Amino acid sequence: MNRVIVVGGGLAGVRAVEALRRKGHEGEVILVSAERHRPYDRPPLSKAVLAGDADDTTVEVDWDDLRCETLLGERATALRPGDPRGGTVVTTAGELEFDGLVIATGATPITLPGHGAQHVLRTIDDARDLRARLTPGVRLVIVGAGWIGAEVATTAARKGCSVTVVEAADAPLSGAIGPEVGALTARWYGEAGVELRTGVKVAAVEPGSLLLADGDRVAADAIVVGVGVRPELGWLDGSGVEIDGGVATDAAFRVTVAGTPRSDIVAVGDCAAWWSNRYGRRLLVEHWDTALNAPAVAAATLVGEDAEYDPVPYFWSEQFGRMVQYAGHHPVAERTLYRGDPDGSKWSVCWLTGDRLDAILTVDRPRDLVQARRVMTAGTPVDPDLLADPERPVRET
Ligand code: FAD
Secondary structure: OOOEEEEOOOHHHHHHHHHHHHOOOOOOEEEEEOOOOOOEOOHHHHOHHHHOOOOOOEOOOOHHHHOEEEEEOOOEEEEEEOOOOOEEEEEOOEEEEEOEEEEOOOEEEOOOOOOOOOEOOOOHHHHHHHHHHOOOOOEEEEEOOOHHHHHHHHHHHHOOOEEEEEOOOOOOOHHHHOHHHHHOOHHHHHHOOOEEEOOOOEEEEEOOEEEEOOOOEEEOOEEEEOOOEEEOOHHHOOOOEOEEOEEEEOOOOEEEEOOEEEEEEEEOHHHEEEEEOOOOEEEOOOOHHHHHHHHHHHHHHHOOOOOOOOOOOEEEEEEOOEEEEEEEOHHHOOEEEEEOOOOOOOEEEEEEEOOEEEEEEEEOOHHHHHHHHHHHHHOOOEOHHHHOOOOOOOOEO
């Protein structure tokens, strides 16, 4: 394999470049990324960067050592896979032939209809732009009480903004962790001085206000839309690449083109829906840990090694002064069980099927998270009665 093209310069893209070199790939590597910035970490954007405690989250990488050509501010516009191997990526910098390809184009925030200005939070430029608007007394309206909405509300309230969060579902985080557990986070908003309005549908973003589906308006000096992201896949139209929510891959991140799994084309990070043998389904996990760790497996596939990605998914969120962590995959579970009082400050919720621990969400109980992750990774059974005692560690029976 001579030339590998990595499309997308986020965390997954840069980790793919590093992993390729670590795996001994000696050929050319070219990273094409639509952003003008070198790869940087996104989690601090809604936390330290928005708060003004950090301004640069560039991933530390020795580009010379990696011998990687970076085409920044350039965009892939089409993919022409060769048959049976290799192909061409059409980019704004010209056509690039490849022997190996990493698709790591991440995801883009969904926006709402309307002519009013809407802030989204995906890039460092978005974060700096929004940060400049967060001054005391500013009426900030956030659409969406998901992970991003909660984190932006946290920072904005701390900066003295008057914050209202408008959520279509009946509870925050319903889509991510279900309405039962999501509802337990609702009081955090009020305690932080943030008004949370649930069950409210937005029709459009207008200049100076949100127009609601019932005809009411919510006045705003600035509006942040945090209603989710969609994988960045438009450039793959017509390429024959199989899509299943994201770029559909097997457990080794092989992409299927025109019905054939290809070991020379892989997809990773927020744009990829990979087959999980652990859960027997495709997962599209739009979180940092996957972007960090999956590229090593994808690079192994490209260099011809046998590899499989089979983790217990993990992510965290920092909201309203709390560290919230999650591991596992709760949609497969039958029931929930609490460790500690969810009306208190530190608690965890476990999702179980029989004596199998499927997932855990912890609020300021990091030890529970570490222990539960270990149990889930090993796949060992737990005793639900013992698990319900927050004084005991989370461990197998
Ligand atoms: P991205 O980071 O989206 O990178 C993709 C890159 O590809 C982008 O630079 C994009 O411009 C480029 N690109 C797109 N299309 C093209 C094209 N056609 N041609 C060339 N380049 C292209 N996760 C957690 O687990 N915990 C957190 O607390 C957390 N906080 C977050 C806070 C914010 C504000 C955001 C935005 C994300 C957060 N995440 C968090 C999620 C995590 O950051 C993402 O899962 C991770 O960044 C995904 O990395 P990626 O490389 O797959 O995609």
